[in-house]
Amino acid sequence: MTRHGAGVAAVWGLLALVLAIGLGPVAESLDRRGDRFALLDYQGDAVPTRKPASKRLLSEQGEVSLGLSSRPVWIAIELARRGEPHLMYLSNPLLRSASLYRRDTEDGQSWRLEAPVQEAVYRGDMATARPLFEVETPGRYLLKLNTAQALRFTIRVVTEEEMHRNWRDFLLGQGLYFGLVMGLALYNGLLLLGLRDTSYLWYVCFLIGSAGYFLCQNGLLYRAFPEMSTATNEALLLTSLAWISVSGLQFCRRFLLLGHEDPVVDRGMLAMWPLAGVGAGLAWWFPGYVTVMYFSLIGLLVLCGILGSSVRALLRGFRSARWLLLAWSALVAGAASLLLSTYGLLPHGFWSYHGFQVGSALESVLLSLALADRISLLQRERQALLSEQARLHGMSYIDGLTGVHNRRYLDEALPVAVQAAESSGRPLSLIMLDLDNFKRFNDGWGHAEGDRALQHLTAVIDEVIRDVDPVCRYGGEEFVIPLKERDARQAMEIAERIRKELAASPLSLQEGGAALLTCTLGVATRQPGETAAALLRRADQALYRGKYAGRDRAVLHSPVGSEAP
Known part of the structure; x- marks a missing residue:
């Protein structure tokens, strides 16, 4: 890689590092003061008339990772006393089907709910943030969640000032990510126009798909379309995931020259196209729990195919494949944290929730470096070929015995x-x-x-x-x-x-x-x-x-x- 290429790589790497820090607060000093969270052994649609048993206590930090559920999930919340009005919000913006009930009295056997059901409220610059509720402390509440998305989030109880500070930190991290992605897309789009190499086309498509996915995952589309339904946002999210899968497969095929160098693997990757297309159709016509599981399997299959083809290319001596392998490994690490937390196998936290996005940022940078390295390699090979052609051309005019012209x-x-x-x-x-x-x-x-x-x-x-x-x-x-x-x-x-x-x-x-x-x-x-x-x-x-x-x-x-x- 040239000195200029190394300098560009250092700049992008620094941006990726800042992104990893800025996507959200890694650790917040939240004042819990004895707050308690418990998963109830109840999955009905209506408010329970009798006090259900607690299935298990959740994290004292309010971090919830319950996987996928086709039935409603109920969480009992006990908030300790605080000295000023507070807000409760859920850190996952996809959990918009959330209802909060306050328990005013308790006789030990039944729930008497005198307060009306309180639905999630969205206001001000938090319009795209998260489900938000006004709460009183101390207080006892029931939180009802009914969603096809993974139940992974953090319950935060904060003041108005803390909420807006967290929101600004969140927007800073997202701005860094989308700035990085759009910068790479613009730069490689210009290279596409100059070099006419379709590898750049599919790389730019991959970047656009990644941006679309995280716009949906982080609820940022609601900022532009506040009346958009949850089902539409989820369908767009899964469609973006299908787009990412197809673009990633095509980029890998073109970059590794699989059609010529590894036709068996190439045919296998082409066979994955229809699977991604079916997933996009399911996202719109059959949304829900089953479709999310389908995409989990397709994503795993695509990542394994890309990693396997990269390893095979590296073993046959394709030097630039090492960058590709490193890039997809970063994404696989992020995707693994996403899948494990999606199914409740990994505790919810910053890295398990945003790990996929951080991995995507690192992968985007590394894929750009892979393209730069491939161009450098192709240029050297072209120069060597031209030199060899010149040598052979010269030899065709030289007498082999005397060394003079023929x-x-x-x-x-x-x-x-x-x-x-x-x-x-x-x-x-x-x-x-x-x-x-x-x-x-x-x-x-x-x-x-x-x-x-x-x-x-x-x-x-x-x-x-x-x-x-x-x-x-x-x-x-x-x-x-x-x-x-x-x-x-x-x-x-x-x-x-x-x-x-x-x-x-x-x-x-x-x-x-x-x-x-x-x-x-x-x-x-x-x-x-x-x-x-x-x-x-x-x-x-x-x-x-x-x-x-x-x-x-x-x-x-x-x-x-x-x-x-």
Whole structure:
């Protein structure tokens, strides 16, 4: 990861840490003063006419985790004396079907309820907060809850000032979360437009689904739609969960390239789509206890599928899968706390209630890092591929024995040089040379020494010519050297230097001794309007005239047809 990417990761990580602290008060110093809470052994719809037995005492801190129940749940509450009016509210905004009864008298056998039933009240900036009741202390109350959602919440008895302070803390945490999610969605949306990678599309969809889920879970939609029914909010919450499942599956499929790398797992993930769709339908047409349990199973199945595919990808060497595995592990930890508290297997508290949201925030950051790491990896792979392509492309123009350019390069480069010379009016010359008596040398000393002779020749040429003048092996022992911006006189001087340098540099043989090598060179200078083929043909003619004249010489093909040795 680049230094810039690490800096961005640090910023997002800091925001996630602040979010974890700010989602709500981790520990509130609530003045309980001997408050008592007990779950009653009664599940009727009407107020009990006789005092039911207490099934069990609940936490002295008012933390309730009773799991799912298809029947009404009753809780007996005894509030100790306090010096000023207080409010009672339930920390879970989904528990809007809540009724509070005050017990004025008790004869030991029956309940005589003189006060009318008090329904939950929503007022002021707490309109989206929680079920809220005005209470007197001391006092004895019955709380009736009837909901398809998990019975997990904290009963808080606070003053008006404390209530608003808690509400502000709650909104701060939610603002941090949604700011984080929307920032990531915007950033990755821009990357989607630039990179056209559908992994970013599904990641943004996942973020949007997460935001929708927690808007519903925390009751924040009621702020915009105060008249919205509880059933609608629950249906939207579960629909968001289905959206998250589909988006997460698609993101994982695209990110891990499962269709190509792991087709069996890919087909399994595609098979989960209809299950999420069925769940969305159930949320609207058959809301209730069974649908919540269905979504619990689907969520568990989706998370296991994503974790399993990430592990498999990591084992087959997909490096970026480690970020994906870490991200989904954070969400799984949060989801596990949610599921365990949903079924009453984990005590209710800040981390069991908001753990899923904190896990979602951490997962969103880590998934963004996974995408950044994947882009970095793909860029490095692309650069390596381009470098390899360039190397192979270069090799296709290089003679494997001598290391100089080959015939293919000459066929492409010479017409370009001729066109440039025609456009600029500058001279262009060509040297074609051939090792003298090379067949005899090859037959006498063997092919290995013949190869070394060709390599020796090219080494001599490299010592004489400029770096910008390409040496091309034309075939066998023949070589061609295009000389840009060199006229006939300059080209003949270079040809003579090559001839003399070779004659003065005997080849050291592998078995000892040395062999004298000579070459014959034909030189031609391009004439106005002359093509590459015509120029090459004139240099070849000059070469063969030199061979017929006795070899070991340079011959110029003059424009008037006379050759100068």
